[in-house]
Amino acid sequence: MNPDFPANAAPIKFYRHPLSGHCHRVEMMLSILDLPYELIEVDLLKGAHKAPEFLELNLFGQVPVIDDNGTLIADSNAILVYLVQSYGAETDWLPTTPKDAAEVQRWLSLTVSHVATGPSRARWRTLIGAGDTPETEAAREVSHDFLSQMEGLIAGRDYLVGDRPTIADVASYAYIAHAPEGGVSLDCYPLVRAWIERVAALPGFVPMVASSVPEPA
Secondary structure, three states, rough: OOOOOOOOOOEEEEEOOOHHHHHHHHHHHHHHHHOEEEEEOHHHHHHHHHHHHHHOOOOOOOOOOOEEEEEEEEEEHHHHHHHHHHOOOOOOOOOOOOHHHHHOHHHHHHHHHHHHHHHHHHHHHHOOOOOOOOHHHHHHHHHHHHHHHHHHOOOOOOOOOOOOOHHHHHHHHHHHOOOHOOOOOOOOOHHHHHHHHHHHHHOOOOOOOOOOOOOOO
C-alpha cells in the first residue's frame, strides 16, 4: 500500500459507473498509486446520480466523486491532481517544470474539448442506441480529425508529455482506446495504437469494461 496513505485511515470511497471513461481514469490512478479504495457503483441509467443523497456529494450530479476520509473531490481531472499531490508528490505523474506542466494542462483541456466532443460522444451515442444520426456522424468526424492531429503531437514520444507517463496519459486513455466502441476505427493511427499499448502496460494499469464494438465508420 502507498506509504503516504495514513495507516489508520479508511479506504477512499470511489463513486463511479463502470462504463464511464471519466471514472476509469480515476480508478487507474488509484491503482497506480496503490491506494486502498472502496468501489461504490452509481446506476446512471436509474438516475442514481440525481438522487438527493448523491447531490450532496456533487451538486452537478456527475460521477466520479471520491470521499477521502471526509475530503470530497468531484471532476475526474481534479481528482487526478488531488491524488497525485496527496499521495504521489515525489513521482513524475504531475510535472512541475513550466513546459511540462503546461503540456499536461493542454492535454487535460483536450480531454474536455476534442476528446469529449469526438471519441467520447461518439461512443456514448452508440452505447445508448442513438444510431447513425448526423450528430453521431459529426462526433466521429471530430474523432478522426483529433486522432490525425494526435499522431503528429506524439510523434517521437513514448507518452503524451515526453518519455514518462503523466496524468495526461491517464486522463486521455479510456475514450481514445475505446473509440472503436463508438464506430471510430483506430486502424489509420499507428502511433496512437502504440501509445495505447504502452499505457496498458504500465504497472497498476486496470482495464475499463468493454462494450460491444460496432462496425467501424
